[in-house]
Amino acid sequence: MAIEVRIPTILRTYTDGQKAVEGSGDTLADLFADLESRHNGIRERLVDGGQLRRFVNVYLNDEDVRFLEGISTKLSDGDSVTILPAVAGGSGMSDGPREQR
Template sequence: MAIEVRIPTILRTYTDGQKAVEGSGNTLAELFTDLESRHAGIRARIVDGDQLRRFVNVYLNDEDVRFLDGIDTKLSDGDNVTILPAVAGGSSAAESLPAAAGGRALIGR
């Protein structure tokens, strides 16, 4: 069973810089174990115990696995799995700072 796994930039040190790798498994848990056998250390960056890490998003064919069966989500031959680190945004507090401090200049004030 061939499954394409898209690797985010931050985890490519584990895959020798590859953007995508092939893996196999009947579930995401099995897939991550398979990836670990060829890319030591990657599983610990994705999984904490028997759950997905809080700040890691995993998509199966563009659908968030947290809305499926999480790490127990079933896989099929030809599936695409995308791993994305969660991205946090900035703060609206910067808008009230003076321009010299990184905020927007307030024109007309």
């Protein structure tokens, strides 16, 4: 079973710079174990305590796996998994109206 995994820039040090790698597994957890066997250290960047890390977003065929079965989400041959680091920034608070320049 072949599954394409798209790797974000920040994790490409684990995949020798590859933007996408191939993996296999019946579930997302199995896929991450398979990736770890070929790309040492990548799993710990994705999983903590058997769950997806809080600041990692994983999509299965463009669906957020958090709304599916998380790390237990079942996979099929030909699926595409995209890993994205969560992006955050700014406080969201304003000190008042901004001056127009």
